[in-house]
Amino acid sequence: MDIEEAVKHCKGKKVLVAEQDLANNEVVGFERKTFQECKDIIERSETIAKICDDFLNQLRVFSEKQLDLMNIKPIGTMSTILVHDPFPDTEAQKKNKKSNKRSGDY
DSSP, X not given: OOHHHHHHTTTTSOEEEEEEETTTTEEEEEEEEOHHHHHHXXXXXXXXXXXXXXXXXXXXXXXXXXXXXXXXXXXSEEEEEEESSOOOOOXXXXXXXXXXXXXXXX
């Protein structure tokens, strides 16, 4: 995800942000942040990941480059921005939803 796309998800609202020191494995903050504060965090980042599930949408913003998001290196900080609105589906997700619909014949 690029910086412009990430910033769009925080625009015009205050969001909750958890900040974690990965080297010491501790949470260093959890507070509401303004759009400008989130934009500053995102613009200073080296890696941005969009995480979506049935319960919560979030951006994970890393201060250091992370090459493998399944195996995060314990360096720098990770800011988790909890996003109010759902992320829009990609074209592949839309196509998958259409193909998974059940027919009326049971």
